[in-house]
Amino acid sequence: MTPTLAPTAPRPAPAADEAAALQPRPDLVICEECDAVHQRVALEPGQTAHCQRCEALLGRGHRVSLNGLLAFAVASLLFFLIGNATPLVSISVRGVANAISLPEALWHTWQAGQPLSAMLAAATALVFPLMVIVLRLYLLVPMSRGQLPPRFMQAMRLVRFATRWNMVEVFMLGALIAVVRSAGLASVVPGPALFAYGALTLLLTSSSAAGLHRLWQLGDELQGTRR
Amino acid sequence: MKRTVRQVFASGRCAGLYNCASCGLVSQRRDGQVPHDDEAAHCPRCGSALHLRVPDSLERTWACLLAAVLLYAPANLLPIMSTANVFGHEEHTILGGIRELWDARSWGLALIVFVASIAVPILKIASLSFLAFTAQRCSCVNGLPRTRLYRLVEAVGHWSMLDVFVVVLLVGMVQFGAFGSVEPEAGLLAFGAVVVLTMLASASFDPRLLWPDEIDAPHA
Numbered sequence: 262m263t264p265t266l267a268p269t270a271p272r273p274a275p276a277a278d279e280a281a282a283l284q285p286r287p288d289l290v291i292c293e294e295c296d297a298v299h300q301r302v303a304l305e306p307g308q309t310a311h312c313q314r315c316e317a318l319l320g321r322g323h324r325v326s327l328n329g330l331l332a333f334a335v336a337s338l339l340f341f342l343i344g345n346a347t348p349l350v351s352i353s354v355r356g357v358a359n360a361i362s363l364p365e366a367l368w369h370t371w372q373a374g375q376p377l378s379a380m381l382a383a384a385t386a387l388v389f390p391l392m393v394i395v396l397r398l399y400l401l402v403p404m405s406r407g408q409l410p411p412r413f414m415q416a417m418r419l420v421r422f423a424t425r426w427n428m429v430e431v432f433m434l435g436a437l438i439a440v441v442r443s444a445g446l447a448s449v450v451p452g453p454a455l456f457a458y459g460a461l462t463l464l465l466t467s468s469s470a471a472g473l474h475r476l477w478q479l480g481d482e483l484q485g486t487r488r
Numbered sequence: 489m490k491r492t493v494r495q496v497f498a499s500g501r502c503a504g505l506y507n508c509a510s511c512g513l514v515s516q517r518r519d520g521q522v523p524h525d526d527e528a529a530h531c532p533r534c535g536s537a538l539h540l541r542v543p544d545s546l547e548r549t550w551a552c553l554l555a556a557v558l559l560y561a562p563a564n565l566l567p568i569m570s571t572a573n574v575f576g577h578e579e580h581t582i583l584g585g586i587r588e589l590w591d592a593r594s595w596g597l598a599l600i601v602f603v604a605s606i607a608v609p610i611l612k613i614a615s616l617s618f619l620a621f622t623a624q625r626c627s628c629v630n631g632l633p634r635t636r637l638y639r640l641v642e643a644v645g646h647w648s649m650l651d652v653f654v655v656v657l658l659v660g661m662v663q664f665g666a667f668g669s670v671e672p673e674a675g676l677l678a679f680g681a682v683v684v685l686t687m688l689a690s691a692s693f694d695p696r697l698l699w700p701d702e703i704d705a706p707h708a
Binding site for chain 2: 289355375
């Protein structure tokens with residue numbers, strides 16, 4: 262998919278605000294980190310463009326198709342459900358076995374007098390990852406069929422925010438350390454959820470690495486055809 | 489594979505070009521005028537508020553850093569969890585947990601937890617203070633190394649949350665009554681707050697301040 266370089270049609274604005282109204286410049290890209298302005302170019306799959314001054318990543322050519330991203334999102338949802346419905350670890354002490362899932366661990370922390378810590382962990386390991394997955398599905402299902410979902414803008418802004426506070430990869434490492442630390446006093450067997458969260462880490466990392474630029478661009482094109 | 493792109497202006501702000509922080513669209517006033525920093529504008533694509541520089545970036549960064557420094561002491565001095573069994577009751581701080589991993593010969597994991605829980609928060613607070621200080625003085629030198637430092641702070645920031653997850657999981661796992669149980673303690677919340685506050689500090693910091701333009705330093 263090649264980005265369109267032609268400026269998009271300006272929206273009609275009231276005459277008084279005409280001069281102060283903003284005109285899109287899709288031919289340019291500005292570095293988020295140092296404000297240097299660059300000419301926008303179309304990138305081949307696998308190509309990256311970096312800021313000439315501060316070396317920040319400006320853009321990346323996509324290797325995965327839109328349908329590929331949709332498949333990633335569907336798989337992520339599946340692994341998320343497995344990761345929360347099945348035990349993370351089974352631990353046994355003197356014949357007493359205890360299989361624990363993530364929501365149960367959060368609930369114990371809540372009940373043990375640390376509801377805020379439990380909420381912090383729940384937000385970053387459970388709520389925000391789920392938000393990322395659901396919003397990506399909400400955007401990708403209609404967009405892969407050439408339709409713009411209602412409230413496209415709000416969904417895009419929300420997915421950006423949720424991606425920033427998603428800490429599935431940190432949770433994954435934390436789970437491994439918890440297993441090692443408790444292995445000294447009991448026998449610990451990793452559960453299916455641990456592997457599901459491992460897969461979820463890979464899927465979410467690779468689908469958010471591509472960034473949201475392509476979806477914004479596709480949104481522009483779809484909005485153009487609808488109007 | 490890198491592709492070279494042509495740089496056209498040193499500063500979008502001096503050229504009157506907005507960069508939407510939400511959708512990345514570049515836009516400019518139709519009459520070509522360069523807007524003031526505090527002029528209200530909205531992205532023609534996504535409708536988000538546009539700013540040539542993040543408003544009150546340094547004030548918000550300093551506020552979050554100060555709060556993080558204040559909470560740093562309780563986060564490290566108070567126990568983050570306690571263990572209990574028939575033999576007694578024991579409280580564990582963050583450093584204590586690292587020591588236990590070390591004594592259990594899990595040197596690699598001890599190192600990871602040390603880096604994530606002790607080194608990263610200190611380095612983040614120190615780095616962001618340094619960056620905010622130099623940005624405040626409109627320092628024009630070493631823009632590239634300072635931007636790299638900021639990038640590093642952004643990339644490693646959330647890994648400090650590690651210990652919060654470890655404790656929550658241990659609390660869930662080790663519930664065997666008299667044979668042993670783990671409870672979370674107040675230090676955990678202070679530590680989590682330090683992590684969130686340093687993340688908010690680096691999110692409020694505008695790295696473009698590391699590259700002063702003619703408006704910031706007209707005689708540079």
